[in-house]
Amino acid sequence: MKLSYRKKNYLYGYLFVLLPLIGTAVLYVYPLLMSLFNSFFQWNAINPRHFIGLENYEWMFTKDKQVLISFKATLTYLAFHVPLVIGFGLFFALILNNKRLRGLWMARTAIITPLVTAPVAVAAIWLYVFNPNVGLLNTIILEWFGGEKINWFSKPAHAMFVVMVVSIWRGMGYSFIFLFAGLQSIPTEFYEAAALDGASGAQRLRRITLPLLTPTIFLVLVLVFIGAAQEFELPLLLTGGGPRFATSLVNLTIYRIAFQYGEMGYASSVATITFFFLLGVTAFQFVMQKKWVNYME
Amino acid sequence: MAVKNAEHSYITRIESNSRFLRMLRDVAGYVSIALICAVIVLPFCWMGLSSFKSRAELFEYPPTFLPGRWTLGNYLSLFVYSRIPGKEFRDLKTAGKIPEDVWPTAGAFNESTMFQSYANVIKIFAFSVVGVIIVGGLAGYSLAKIKFPGRETIMLLLIATIMIPWMVLLLPQYLLFRDLGWINTHLPLIAPSLLGSAFSAFFFRQHFRTIPNEIIESGLMDGATHWRIFWSLMMPLSKAVMATIFLFTLMSKWNELIGPLVYLQNPKKFTPVLVIYYLMRAVGNENDPTATGLRLAAATASVVPIIITFLLGQKYFVAGITQGSVKQ
Numbered sequence: 001m002k003l004s005y006r007k008k009n010y011l012y013g014y015l016f017v018l019l020p021l022i023g024t025a026v027l028y029v030y031p032l033l034m035s036l037f038n039s040f041f042q043w044n045a046i047n048p049r050h051f052i053g054l055e056n057y058e059w060m061f062t063k064d065k066q067v068l069i070s071f072k073a074t075l076t077y078l079a080f081h082v083p084l085v086i087g088f089g090l091f092f093a094l095i096l097n098n099k100r101l102r103g104l105w106m107a108r109t110a111i112i113t114p115l116v117t118a119p120v121a122v123a124a125i126w127l128y129v130f131n132p133n134v135g136l137l138n139t140i141i142l143e144w145f146g147g148e149k150i151n152w153f154s155k156p157a158h159a160m161f162v163v164m165v166v167s168i169w170r171g172m173g174y175s176f177i178f179l180f181a182g183l184q185s186i187p188t189e190f191y192e193a194a195a196l197d198g199a200s201g202a203q204r205l206r207r208i209t210l211p212l213l214t215p216t217i218f219l220v221l222v223l224v225f226i227g228a229a230q231e232f233e234l235p236l237l238l239t240g241g242g243p244r245f246a247t248s249l250v251n252l253t254i255y256r257i258a259f260q261y262g263e264m265g266y267a268s269s270v271a272t273i274t275f276f277f278l279l280g281v282t283a284f285q286f287v288m289q290k291k292w293v294n295y296m297e
Numbered sequence: 298m299a300v301k302n303a304e305h306s307y308i309t310r311i312e313s314n315s316r317f318l319r320m321l322r323d324v325a326g327y328v329s330i331a332l333i334c335a336v337i338v339l340p341f342c343w344m345g346l347s348s349f350k351s352r353a354e355l356f357e358y359p360p361t362f363l364p365g366r367w368t369l370g371n372y373l374s375l376f377v378y379s380r381i382p383g384k385e386f387r388d389l390k391t392a393g394k395i396p397e398d399v400w401p402t403a404g405a406f407n408e409s410t411m412f413q414s415y416a417n418v419i420k421i422f423a424f425s426v427v428g429v430i431i432v433g434g435l436a437g438y439s440l441a442k443i444k445f446p447g448r449e450t451i452m453l454l455l456i457a458t459i460m461i462p463w464m465v466l467l468l469p470q471y472l473l474f475r476d477l478g479w480i481n482t483h484l485p486l487i488a489p490s491l492l493g494s495a496f497s498a499f500f501f502r503q504h505f506r507t508i509p510n511e512i513i514e515s516g517l518m519d520g521a522t523h524w525r526i527f528w529s530l531m532m533p534l535s536k537a538v539m540a541t542i543f544l545f546t547l548m549s550k551w552n553e554l555i556g557p558l559v560y561l562q563n564p565k566k567f568t569p570v571l572v573i574y575y576l577m578r579a580v581g582n583e584n585d586p587t588a589t590g591l592r593l594a595a596a597t598a599s600v601v602p603i604i605i606t607f608l609l610g611q612k613y614f615v616a617g618i619t620q621g622s623v624k625q
Binding site (some may be wrong): 022118259 | 316322323325326327329330333335336337338340341343344347355356357432433435436438439440443444445446448451454455458460461462463464465466467468469470472473488489491492494495522523524527537548551552554555559569571573574590592593595596597599600603604607608
């Protein structure tokens with residue numbers, strides 16, 4: 001059977017994407033469906049599954065303090081982390097977008113470095129900094145401000161503060177890279193025209209730079225949100241989930257329920273809820289982009 | 298004057314009577330650079346320097362920045378003496394055969410060494426990166442240059458997988474690997490790269506789209522198959538992309554904690570990051586100087602290789618990320 005030239009092409013096409021497709025089906029689609037499926041059961045992965053319908057979900061929202069606290073903690077975390085990470089990234093991208101400065105590469109490398117460092121190492125550093133007795137922070141507070149030693153890990157609010165500071169320190173680089181690249185890609189003609197018209201710096205920022213940056217900001221918003229909602233290692237390493245679960249972000253809770261309590265079914269239901277939440281928010285962001293994102297088409 | 302300055306960034310294009318303002322902007326810029334470097338780099342410096350401090354000095358108050366007395370005790374504990382089981386260690390120490398400032402590691406690390414963890418992570422990384430580049434490259438090529446039905450759908454599907462939060466996948470993947478008997482091997486850590494790599498495929502695709510079709514067409518007319526074209530034409534042109542993916546994969550595999558945490562139980566198979574994690578958990582808490590010293594040494598030992606690699610490959614890293622978002 002001689003295949004036509006076109007069909008032969010098709011064959012190669014399919015062949016080359018075969019592995020990723022198989023991988024996607026096996027490692028992504030199948031687990032996703034399994035997770036949904038498991039959420040309707042009670043299961044500890046050893047004994048057979050035990051169908052309980054919506055009981056997992058019922059339990060989650062009515063009786064289980066741990067998961068509810070975790071949801072609340074995650075929402076609080078997201079509410080602060082996302083805007084601040086994007087804000088800092090944007091701020092530094094704007095300031096460093098100045099070719100006249102020497103040593104720019106130093107700052108750029110510096111901002112990105114925490115991102116490429118393992119969260120374990122990051123946590124090791126910051127645990128030492130926040131150490132109640134000999135940490136840098138408490139020392140500064142005591143020596144320079146005459147305040148009192150703060151135990152950063154005993155109060156929920158303090159612990160959350162620690163997690164946020166460290167995660168923002170780390171996450172700035174991510175938004176910075178994208179925003180910086182976006183800034184670089186704004187065509188210079190706009191600024192030339194603005195200079196000819198006598199626009200001031202602030203006007204340039206508000207009328208040219210920011211509007212043209214909105215596609216990049218949107219990209220960063222979506223990515224940072226999805227990334228932040230999946231934060232796992234930093235809270236685990238810094239606070240272990242916080243005083244009485246106060247800093248247990250959702251992923252941490254899922255991990256704990258699945259691997260420490262052994263309740264795979266319940267963990268799956270928490271994961272499913274989170275997934276749909278993320279999906280919903282992302283979809284909402286995509287819908288809302290028409291209102292504020294400026295694609296130059 | 299406005300036109301002459303057109304090549305500079307927008308900050309430079311101020312009306313000329315604001316030379317003072319311009320200087321102010323530059324000063325603000327330099328101050329920012331200094332601040333950024335300080336806020337970011339200082340903690341790392343402190344970690345690195347502190348890893349050379351003795352147990353007593355680590356918990357001195359007020360804390361010092363530079364070590365008063367440089368000591369290798371932490372590193373010796375981590376790399377050299379961590380192999381020795383508890384009792385033997387104590388006997389050797391009493392007999393004076395082990396230096397004063399070396400302390401025992403506790404728990405699981407009597408058997409494994411940090412060295413082994415380096416070997417493990419390099420092995421995982423090597424397989425992963427080869428897989429990611431080949432599989433991703435082929436897929437990217439096909440998605441970019443070969444027209445076949447369903448191509449767009451497949452691409453969307455691949456991209457969508459990146460968006461699935463991993464927590465949803467963690468449990469079923471774990472169960473799948475358990476049924477395959479792959480727990481406690483390095484296979485579950487390599488498999489996603491060999492099979493998944495949607496990111497890599499997408500990246501290659503974007504890159505291949507910039508290559509003119511004529512090259513491929515003339516190759517096809519000369520009787521070459523797509524396979525041949527891929528290896529002799531496409532890949533040699535993709536060195537920058539390969540370098541970028543190399544770095545990305547390195548970052549992600551080196552720093553990965555969740556995968557090794559869930560799938561590896563034998564300390565002999567741990568990765569450096571996992572070693573640090575267990576050190577943080579098993580060896581006392583933050584108020585234990587022995588633990589802190591070891592942790593700092595382990596953290597430094599795992600951060601330094603990455604930072605060096607990153608500094609060397611920095612150009613590709615930033616270029617690689619920007620390639621995705623700069624308007625075509």
